[in-house]
Amino acid sequence: MRREAPKSxxxxxxxxxxxxxxxxxxxxxxxxxxxxxxxxxxxxxFYTVAFTLDNYGRFISLFFGxxxxxxxxxxxxxxxxxxxxxxPFTYLLTKQSRKVQTVWLVxxxxxxxxxxxxxxxxxxxxFSRTAGITNLFVWLGLMNEPVALLPSxxxxxxxxxYQALPYTVxxxxxxxxxxxxxxxxxxxxLGSSPVRxxxxxxxxxxxxxxxxxxxxxxxxxxxxxxxPQILGRPQHWTLSVLITDQAIYQSNMPxxxxxxxxxxxxxxxxxxxxxxxxxxxxxx
Amino acid sequence: MSGLAINDVTKQFGDFKAVDSLDLSVPxxxxxxxxxxxxxxxTTLLRMIAGLEEPTSGSIVIxxxxxxxxxxxxxxFGMVFQSLALFPHLSVGDNVSYALRIRGTPRExxxxxxxxxxxxxxxxxxxxxxxxKLSGGQRQRVAIARALALSxxxxxxxxxxxxxxxxxxxxxxxxxxxxxxxxxxxxxxVTHDQREAMTMADLxxxxxQGRIRQAASPIEIYRKPADAFVADFIGSTxxxxxxxxxxxxxxxxxxxxxxxxxxxxxxxxxxxxxxEDVRIAAAGAGTLDGTVTFVRDLGATIxxxxxxxxxxxxxxxxxxxxxxxxxxxRVGVVLPAESCxxxxx
Numbered sequence: 308m309r310r311e312a313p314k315s316x317x318x319x320x321x322x323x324x325x326x327x328x329x330x331x332x333x334x335x336x337x338x339x340x341x342x343x344x345x346x347x348x349x350x351x352x353f354y355t356v357a358f359t360l361d362n363y364g365r366f367i368s369l370f371f372g373x374x375x376x377x378x379x380x381x382x383x384x385x386x387x388x389x390x391x392x393x394x395p396f397t398y399l400l401t402k403q404s405r406k407v408q409t410v411w412l413v414x415x416x417x418x419x420x421x422x423x424x425x426x427x428x429x430x431x432x433x434f435s436r437t438a439g440i441t442n443l444f445v446w447l448g449l450m451n452e453p454v455a456l457l458p459s460x461x462x463x464x465x466x467x468x469y470q471a472l473p474y475t476v477x478x479x480x481x482x483x484x485x486x487x488x489x490x491x492x493x494x495x496x497l498g499s500s501p502v503r504x505x506x507x508x509x510x511x512x513x514x515x516x517x518x519x520x521x522x523x524x525x526x527x528x529x530x531x532x533x534x535p536q537i538l539g540r541p542q543h544w545t546l547s548v549l550i551t552d553q554a555i556y557q558s559n560m561p562x563x564x565x566x567x568x569x570x571x572x573x574x575x576x577x578x579x580x581x582x583x584x585x586x587x588x589x590x591x
Numbered sequence: 592m593s594g595l596a597i598n599d600v601t602k603q604f605g606d607f608k609a610v611d612s613l614d615l616s617v618p619x620x621x622x623x624x625x626x627x628x629x630x631x632x633x634t635t636l637l638r639m640i641a642g643l644e645e646p647t648s649g650s651i652v653i654x655x656x657x658x659x660x661x662x663x664x665x666x667x668f669g670m671v672f673q674s675l676a677l678f679p680h681l682s683v684g685d686n687v688s689y690a691l692r693i694r695g696t697p698r699e700x701x702x703x704x705x706x707x708x709x710x711x712x713x714x715x716x717x718x719x720x721x722x723x724k725l726s727g728g729q730r731q732r733v734a735i736a737r738a739l740a741l742s743x744x745x746x747x748x749x750x751x752x753x754x755x756x757x758x759x760x761x762x763x764x765x766x767x768x769x770x771x772x773x774x775x776x777x778x779x780x781v782t783h784d785q786r787e788a789m790t791m792a793d794l795x796x797x798x799x800q801g802r803i804r805q806a807a808s809p810i811e812i813y814r815k816p817a818d819a820f821v822a823d824f825i826g827s828t829x830x831x832x833x834x835x836x837x838x839x840x841x842x843x844x845x846x847x848x849x850x851x852x853x854x855x856x857x858x859x860x861x862x863x864x865x866x867e868d869v870r871i872a873a874a875g876a877g878t879l880d881g882t883v884t885f886v887r888d889l890g891a892t893i894x895x896x897x898x899x900x901x902x903x904x905x906x907x908x909x910x911x912x913x914x915x916x917x918x919x920x921r922v923g924v925v926l927p928a929e930s931c932x933x934x935x936x
Contacts, residue, residue: 487674487676489672489673489674489676490676490678492641492643492663492670492672492676493670493672493676493678493737494678494689495642495643495662495663495664496641496643496663496664496666496668496669496670496738496747497664497669497689497690497693497737497738497740497741498664498665498667498690498693498694498741499664499689499693500662500664501664503693504664508678511678511680511681512678512679512680514680
């Protein structure tokens with residue numbers, strides 16, 4: 308089918324509604340946030356309209372630099388873990404019968420219905436000393452006494468991977484279902500064992516999908532602010548936690564806004580860099 | 592024995608027998624076409640030979656070595672898939688040398704072999720192109736070159752021409768046959784196109800319902816089909832029920848065919864006669880009389896459809912022996928006894 312460029316004003320009509328929604332719910336709040344990030348904090352009230360770079364200036368410190376670095380590192384790690392787990396899982400899932408696939412996808416979708424709070428508290432129970440999984444290990448004779456697995460970095464990572472995994476599977480699923488199964492068979496007839504063929508045919512053939520999925524999970528993980536608080540120590544708090552803290556508890560909207568803008572810019576830069584690197588590699 | 596032997600192989604999917612206790616032996620260097628309608632088990636048989644499906648029972652032996660349990664990647668068979676299955680992330684050259692890369696062959700050696708193979712399939716200098724930029728026929732050749740990279744013991748092709756247009760398909764068939772003869776490699780092609788089989792094969796294996804209906808040279812299959820199924824599937828044919836009258840003569844549509852031996856046994860039988868063997872004569876001068884229902888003049892050949900009171904007989908003639916029959920004319924149809932093959936229906 309040939310696509311024709313819209314000619315009259317009426318051809319643009321379908322864009323009116325989404326455009327309006329985007330303006331009302333994204334452009335306006337985001338612009339407001341950018342504006343607020345230059346305002347002056349008013350300790351007595353909310354903020355006063357001004358133009359100051361203090362909010363950004365305050366951000367440039369070792370402490371916030373370290374939090375930003377940690378947030379990015381955590382998000383990258385979550386994205387890599389999710390794709391590393393979800394890719395083989397989804398691949399094997401697409402090899403199952405339709406019935407089995409449906410059951411798994413329904414289970415995964417039901418995980419999506421859990422809120423971040425519920426996931427956080429469920430894992431905090433599972434990682435606790437009194438009621439956690441270590442009790443099971445003791446009962447099995449693997450451990451001597453139950454221990455608390457939280458607060459810890461591992462607990463934060465586990466919780467966030469758990470939360471993002473269903474999204475990862477759902478994003479990978481369509482691409483893997485469409486993958487020609489004879490690619491793998493062809494590799495096998497050419498002397499490649501099934502595992503090897505998976506890594507040097509299936510994965511590279513879907514490289515763009517993998518990169519897109521990593522970026523999606525990365526952005527998703529960057530916004531997580533409850534799980535690090537529930538499952539981690541203060542040094543495991545991400546920038547999103549600090550933004551929430553500044554905005555809600557310290558009532559410092561301008562500073563929170565400045566941090567949020569900064570976070571958006573950094574993530575955009577990273578995503579852009581990844582895509583740029585991918586394009587360059589493709590051209591070779 | 593040198594070559595491939597399939598011994599009593601059965602493949603069952605649930606209750607469905609895709610391949611049913613099949614025996615076949617293929618001498619070394621033979622070009623075999625597995626021919627049959629869809630669902631006859633030909634692709635399943637090929638996939639079992641390749642090791643992509645495991646037989647439910649039976650064994651597959653090559654050059655005296657039982658390979659039934661050997662995994663695909665240790666068999667060293669080249670295979671071309673219906674979808675071609677070229678690796679989209681690799682260049683033409685890297686696709687062709689994939690098997691060498693897996694074996695850890697040095698880079699220059701890979702390159703040299705890829706160039707050599709690409710020359711073999713008439714694509715010299717294509718090594719650095721991306722696969723996505725190739726035409727259908729070029730992709731086909733790359734798939735063939737890739738499958739031949741390790742000089743495989745057996746060359747398997749699953750409906751390799753199905754994605755090509757008719758003209759290209761014909762020339763690729765000739766090319767594939769010439770390539771096979773040059774390399775002397777045992778080749779098995781799955782196809783549902785009888786012209787393709789006739790063009791390329793030394794041995795045509797006609798399959799139906801998981802069994803071999805007939806395995807013979809193309810011309811024998813065409814001239815002496817084993818049964819009505821084979822006769823009907825290979826080329827076009829006229830199948831007419833045959834009966835024996837009280838005098839012991841072979842009767843078709845109530846007319847005796849002089850010189851044709853009647854079928855023995857009580858089983859129902861038919862004669863198969865190729866359209867090019869049927870002659871049109873003046874009314875009353877042929878074996879049967881009938882009415883012309885349609886004349887298809889294709890230029891090179893003329894097909895005349897004659898209704899003989901039930902079945903329609905098709906006669907194919909060349910313009911040189913043109914019969915001036917129009918739809919509605921009464922004509923005689925000559926069925927020469929020597930061209931009639933009695934087959935079980």
